[in-house]
Amino acid sequence: xxxxxxxxxxxxxxxxxxxxxxxxxxxxxxxxxxxxxxxxxxxxxxxxxxxxxxxxxxxxxxxxxxxxxxxxxxxxxxxxxxxxxxxxxxxxxxxxxxxxxxxxxxxxxxxxxxxxxxxxxxxxxxxxxxxxxxxxxxxxxxxxxxxxxxxxxxxxxxxxxxxxxxxxxxxxxxxxxxxxxxxxxxxxxxxxxxxxxxxxxxxxxxxxxxxxxxxxxxxxxxxxxxxxxxxxxxxxxxxxxxxxxxxxxxxxxxxxxxxxxxxxxxxxxxxxxxxxxxxxxxxxxxxxxxxxxxxxxxxxxxxxxxxxxxxxxxxxxxxxxxxxxxxxxxxxxxxxxxxxxxxxxxxxxxxxxxxxxxxxxxxxxxxxxxxxxxxxxxxxxxxxxxxxxxxxxxxxxxxxxxxxxxxxxxxxxxxxxxxxxxxxxxxxxxx
Amino acid sequence: xxxxxxxxxxxxxxxxxxxxxxxxxxxxxxxxxxxxxxxxxxxxxxxxxxxxxxxxxxxxxxxxxxxxxxxxxxxxxxxxxxxxxxxxxxxxxxxxxxxxxxxxxxxxxxxxxxxxxxxxxxxxxxxxxxxxxxxxxxxxxxxxxxxxxxxxxxxxxxxxxxxxxxxxxxxxxxxxxxxxxxxxxxxxxxxxxxxxxxxxxxxxxxxxxxxxxxxxxxxxxxxxxxxxxxxxxxxxxxxxxxxxxxxxxxxxxxxxxxxxxxxxxxxxxxxxxxxxxxxxxxxxxxxxxxxxxxxxxxxxxxxxxxxxxxxxxxxxxxxxxxxxxxxxxxxxxxxxxxxxxxxxxxxxxxxxxxxxxxxxxxxxxxxxxxxxxxxxxxxxxxxxxxxxxxxxxxxxxxxxxxxxxxxxxxxxxxxxxxxxxxxxxxxxxxxxxxxxxxxxxxxxxxxxxxxxxxxxxxx
Numbered sequence: 001x002x003x004x005x006x007x008x009x010x011x012x013x014x015x016x017x018x019x020x021x022x023x024x025x026x027x028x029x030x031x032x033x034x035x036x037x038x039x040x041x042x043x044x045x046x047x048x049x050x051x052x053x054x055x056x057x058x059x060x061x062x063x064x065x066x067x068x069x070x071x072x073x074x075x076x077x078x079x080x081x082x083x084x085x086x087x088x089x090x091x092x093x094x095x096x097x098x099x100x101x102x103x104x105x106x107x108x109x110x111x112x113x114x115x116x117x118x119x120x121x122x123x124x125x126x127x128x129x130x131x132x133x134x135x136x137x138x139x140x141x142x143x144x145x146x147x148x149x150x151x152x153x154x155x156x157x158x159x160x161x162x163x164x165x166x167x168x169x170x171x172x173x174x175x176x177x178x179x180x181x182x183x184x185x186x187x188x189x190x191x192x193x194x195x196x197x198x199x200x201x202x203x204x205x206x207x208x209x210x211x212x213x214x215x216x217x218x219x220x221x222x223x224x225x226x227x228x229x230x231x232x233x234x235x236x237x238x239x240x241x242x243x244x245x246x247x248x249x250x251x252x253x254x255x256x257x258x259x260x261x262x263x264x265x266x267x268x269x270x271x272x273x274x275x276x277x278x279x280x281x282x283x284x285x286x287x288x289x290x291x292x293x294x295x296x297x298x299x300x301x302x303x304x305x306x307x308x309x310x311x312x313x314x315x316x317x318x319x320x321x322x323x324x325x326x327x328x329x330x331x332x333x334x335x336x337x338x339x340x341x342x343x344x345x346x347x348x349x350x351x352x353x354x355x356x357x358x359x360x361x362x363x364x365x366x367x368x369x370x371x372x373x374x375x376x377x378x379x380x381x382x383x384x385x386x387x388x389x390x391x392x393x394x395x396x397x398x399x400x401x402x403x404x405x406x407x408x409x410x411x412x413x414x415x416x417x418x419x420x421x422x423x424x425x426x427x428x429x430x431x
Numbered sequence: 432x433x434x435x436x437x438x439x440x441x442x443x444x445x446x447x448x449x450x451x452x453x454x455x456x457x458x459x460x461x462x463x464x465x466x467x468x469x470x471x472x473x474x475x476x477x478x479x480x481x482x483x484x485x486x487x488x489x490x491x492x493x494x495x496x497x498x499x500x501x502x503x504x505x506x507x508x509x510x511x512x513x514x515x516x517x518x519x520x521x522x523x524x525x526x527x528x529x530x531x532x533x534x535x536x537x538x539x540x541x542x543x544x545x546x547x548x549x550x551x552x553x554x555x556x557x558x559x560x561x562x563x564x565x566x567x568x569x570x571x572x573x574x575x576x577x578x579x580x581x582x583x584x585x586x587x588x589x590x591x592x593x594x595x596x597x598x599x600x601x602x603x604x605x606x607x608x609x610x611x612x613x614x615x616x617x618x619x620x621x622x623x624x625x626x627x628x629x630x631x632x633x634x635x636x637x638x639x640x641x642x643x644x645x646x647x648x649x650x651x652x653x654x655x656x657x658x659x660x661x662x663x664x665x666x667x668x669x670x671x672x673x674x675x676x677x678x679x680x681x682x683x684x685x686x687x688x689x690x691x692x693x694x695x696x697x698x699x700x701x702x703x704x705x706x707x708x709x710x711x712x713x714x715x716x717x718x719x720x721x722x723x724x725x726x727x728x729x730x731x732x733x734x735x736x737x738x739x740x741x742x743x744x745x746x747x748x749x750x751x752x753x754x755x756x757x758x759x760x761x762x763x764x765x766x767x768x769x770x771x772x773x774x775x776x777x778x779x780x781x782x783x784x785x786x787x788x789x790x791x792x793x794x795x796x797x798x799x800x801x802x803x804x805x806x807x808x809x810x811x812x813x814x815x816x817x818x819x820x821x822x823x824x825x826x827x828x829x830x831x832x833x834x835x836x837x838x839x840x841x842x843x844x845x846x847x848x849x850x851x852x853x854x855x856x857x858x859x860x861x862x863x864x865x866x867x868x869x870x871x872x873x874x875x876x877x878x879x880x881x882x883x884x885x886x887x888x889x890x
Contacts, residue, residue: 039687039755041521045511046490048770050477067473069494082472089547091467120518140688140812141869175812177689184811224657253463254569256605256612315468358809360819360839364605364612367654369839369888371817388815391657391841391888429657429888 001051003029005162007071008154011055014080016156020057020087022098024155024293027071028052033114034145035123040138042123045116055083061092095318099293101158107279107288110166110193114146118195119168126199133200134176134209136216140185141173146195153293161295163288168192170199176213183215184388186356186374188234191285191414203413204234208374211355215374218388221430228351228404229392229426230344230378233411233418235354240274240332240418242362243396244301247309247329249316256364258397262307269403270305272421273335276327283331285415290328297326332416337406344405344422346381352390352428353378362396369393372428394426432496432582433534434590440498443505444586446512447483447526449728450505451583452476452496453769458546458576458625462553464569465561470550477769480504484512486521492770525754530588531725531732531762538578538594541626549574549625555632556602556639564604564643568612571603576625577873581727589729595722597621597873598628599863600635604643608650613836615646615822617804621862622720622875645803645822645834652834653825655887661799662840662885663792663826666859668805668818669782670876673707674864675808676816676844678780681737681745682763683752685775690812691845695743701848707738709747710779710875711762719779720862720875723762727773732762737780738848749775767870774868781877785854792853792882794829800887801826802840814844820887839888853882 008025015023029051036044052069053076064086066079123144130137146168153161173187190203200206231239251257259267277298278286290296292314300308309325310316317324345353352375359370372392377384400423407420432452440450454476461469478501479492489511491504544552553572560570580594598620605614619635620628629635664672679685680692687693692700701707708714711732712722723732728750735747746756749764752775764773793801806819823835860877 038684038751042515042519043486043521044488044490044772045515046772047507047511048479048490048492050492050494050770052475052494063470065469065471067471069475069477071494086470086472086546089545089550090470091550093466093468095466116514124518138689140685143869175689180694182689182691182813184813184815249468250463250571253466253468254571254605256569256614258612319466358811358817358841360806360817360821360837363837364614367837369837370819371815371839371841371888373811373815388813389841389843389886391839391886393657393839393888427657427888429886 001029001049003027003150003152005152008152011076011080012154012156015057018080018084019059020084022058022156024056024098026054027152029150030147032145032147033116034143035119037123037139037142040127055079057083057087058096059084059087061094061096062087062090063096064090095315097314097318098155098157099159099314104160105295107163112148112166115195119144119146122195122199129200130209134213136176136178136213137174137209138177139172139174143171145169151289153289155293159293161289161293167284168195174212176216178216181216183212184373186212193284204411215386218386220389221387224427224429225350226425227428228348228422228424230353231421232355233420235357236418236421237332237416238357244311244329247311249313252310252312252316253319258366259307265307266305267307268302268305268400271337271406272302272305272403273300274302275300275333276329276331277333278327278331282417283415286331299326332418334418336408336410336419339405339407341407341409341420344407344420345378345383348378348381351378352376352387353383366396368396389430391429392426398425399423433592434582434584437582437584440501441584443502446509448505448586449481450501451581451727452478454580455768456578460549460553460574462557462572465557467550475768478504479769480508481772482508482512483524483526484509485516486523487512487515490772524751526750527753527760528587529730529760531591531729533591533724535724536594537596539624539626544626552629552632556635559636560639566606567604568607569605573601575599583727583729585729587729589725591725596624597862598623598625604646606646606650613650615642615649617642618863648834649822649836652836654836655800655838657888659884659886661796663796663801663880663882665803665880666878667861668802669878669881670861671805671808671818673782673878674777674780674874674876675810676814677707677737678709678777679810680812680814681747682775683746683748683756685812686746687752687755691814692743698743699741700743700845701738701741702851703741704785704854705738705741705848705851706783708781708783709735709737709777710781714779714781720860721778721873723778726762726764727766728764730760730762735761747775749773765872767872771870776872777866777874779875782879784856784858784879786856787853789855789880792855792880793826793831796826797828799826801831816844817841840885842885847883847885850884851881855880
């Protein structure tokens with residue numbers, strides 16, 4: 001499908017004519033091609049096309065939002081009428097606003113069309129490679145897709161931003177089996193602008209497949225202890241996503257964020273520097289336009305342990321009196337530490353190497369607990385038995401302050417670049 | 432669109448083909464501390480075709496819903512299957528033939544309320560909370576309505592229409608305790624449009640009072656002691672146990688992928704007290720939270736008794752897995768959006784009730800926990816599971832004690848089910864579940880309270 005920029009202008013004009021004081025239109029056209037592996041064979045090729053628009057109208061300080069994927073003139077006319085009604089019945093709020101206008105900009109990254117033959121080869125090669133090098137691996141899910149997204153954001157303040165991005169993504173969920181025994185599943189995702197590199201050479205695929213094969217025969221821990229935990233980059237990514245949720249609009253507006261008054265304050269080990277880099281060349285799955293229609297910029301969220309920014313949108317910033325963030329978060333890059341991974345492991349007397357965390361969403365106060373999956377016991381500086389039925393609990397805030405080291409080695413996922421992280425003081429309990 | 436309107440497209444079908452027209456309509460309202468921060472509607476609609484040819488599947492979708500678009504998606508889906516067949520030879524798929532028929536429109540018969548009236552409904556509840564619970568530090572109300580409408584025509588003669596609505600009100604209350612926020616979320620509603628699920632706002636006030644009381648008990652409560660404990664899992668937790676811990680391991684695609692349940696067919700996997708069923712559309716004389724009459728492959732949906740009196744008896748199937756296992760398809764193939772292919776998904780998964788009273792179950796525990804509300808959950812192909820628990824109480828000498836802060840329970844499901852020693856004689860369904868497996872999908876979960884041994888995460 002093709003994106004028609006005139007559609008956005010005409011829609012904004014129609015919204016203003018219909019009574020909108022401020023109007024916004026986000027047009028998005030996306031084509032996707034996807035290979036899926038089932039029971040070890042590439043057995044589905046799925047192609048989808050979609051075109052959608054999200055309209056926002058503000059009338060007398062009241063906001064309405066409508067999203068639909070019909071882009072024909074009749075359905076757009078209906079959508080314009082409907083979103084005006086949504087705004088009219090809403091509640092006035094001085095915080096309702098749209099982005100200020102600026103220079104028109106177009107951002108382009110990645111290829112426009114998929115290389116379907118290369119995608120097929122990469123995934124077929126991965127299946128062959130797995131048979132040879134990870135013969136016990138079974139793919140519960142293996143998907144290789146290419147999406148081409150064309151996005152246009154315009155509003156009545158003159159915002160005119162367009163982004164075209166072509167992106168390859170491979171998602172694998174796998175377990176390993178030997179006779180009647182099988183490992184816990186693990187998964188990984190990698191994004192790239194090309195399909196040239198073999199999948200096992202990307203991100204953590206090869207390491208996770210190897211480790212998964214070592215996790216077939218697990219042992220449970222006995223008893224409970226307070227110990228060290230080394231987060232793998234894969235596991236760290238999920239935790240960073242959770243941590244930055246505390247910085248977003250909802251917890252800040254409702255006042256429930258544990259970091260509501262922490263700008264400039266130390267919230268973590270001084271060696272931790274966390275960036276959000278959605279526009280960096282090193283991040284394939286980035287973005288150049290925020291959800292509010294401002295040009296995204298990279299930012300530093302935690303600088304040497306100090307919180308530098310919340311992740312407020314326009315509404316959240318106006319509501320709380322805080323500063324609007326220059327991006328929507330994600331695309332995490334954590335600066336490498338000065339400790340070799342091997343030395344980091346050697347420094348642990350008793351703890352675990354945490355491959356995946358299957359846990360409840362942390363409480364507003366930062367408490368969390370869950371199961372350590374795809375993980376190994378570390379004793380006397382050496383990686384020991386793979387674990388099962390091992391629970392982990394702690395508090396996000398305390399955990400960040402208790403970080404001991406970050407590794408020199410990092411993993412590039414195409415959506416973030418992360419090291420191993422060593423922290424202390426988490427409760428580890430067995431069955 | 433009704434199936435009769437699609438019938439004229441059947442001439443497009445050369446191979447095994449499913450043609451589906453689908454529209455998902457959403458309403459989303461969010462009120463944060465009295466401010467309406469979200470007032471939105473959305474529609475996602477389109478047509479898709481899935482074709483099986485020479486042992487491969489091709490799929491294509493487009494948002495346009497007219498004859499040329501239908502011709503295009505069928506043609507492209509067929510081409511996609513051919514592309515795969517051109518790269519590798521494979522035996523043809525053995526797909527059992529089914530031709531389910533149905534017309535199940537659950538649109539409300541009440542007069543529709545406007546979105547303004549829905550906002551007023553939220554406002555009335557928010558005003559009530561503000562006036563009656565001054566100790567709360569924050570309150571968030573979120574109303575989400577989803578109408579999922581599907582029309583299906585297959586090359587095997589299946590013709591089905593369904594409109595399955597779901598209306599949910601999420602209420603998150605937060606209280607400060609020693610400078611720390613403690614929250615408790617409750618979901619109200621379920622199957623049906625807003626008018627079927629909600630009446631006057633005051634009808635919810637009693638439930639809200641109960642939610643607040645549990646929140647206060649949680650705020651002044653304790654952390655669970657880490658490790659294995661005898662617990663009473665209330666109905667909602669039994670439901671998520673049935674879904675996450677057992678259900679996923681018995682989805683036939685996971686079985687083919689190496690799930691531990693692959694070795695357990697016709698073996699004892701649970702206490703003889705346990706019977707676990709994935710209901711298609713009705714159970715024990717009532718309509719389930721997510722009724723499915725004909726699935727998205729055109730198979731008539733039937734109940735699937737997964738565990739019968741402790742013995743594993745069936746997996747849940749789509750056509751391909753049924754062909755693989757030489758079993759009958761169970762009608763579990765479901766897609767979330769028009770652009771999604773059908774996957775094996777649960778529908779309404781429940782442990783059947785027993786004969787005990789909840790009170791006598793609690794009285795039988797000397798030192799343990801009564802765990803009431805689940806948060807999120809995850810299960811493994813090994814049947815190892817984890818659920819967040821957001822509401823519960825300690826049990827000391829057969830009596831309920833202090834409230835619990837958030838905790839997590841985990842275990843190996845097939846081991847846990849062997850420890851089940853009592854089941855309550857009632858059954859509660861929850862209709863707010865959204866399961867994730869490549870695509871999200873609404874699911875129902877149900878069960879009685881169960882007494883078992885389970886590991887808790889704590890401090």
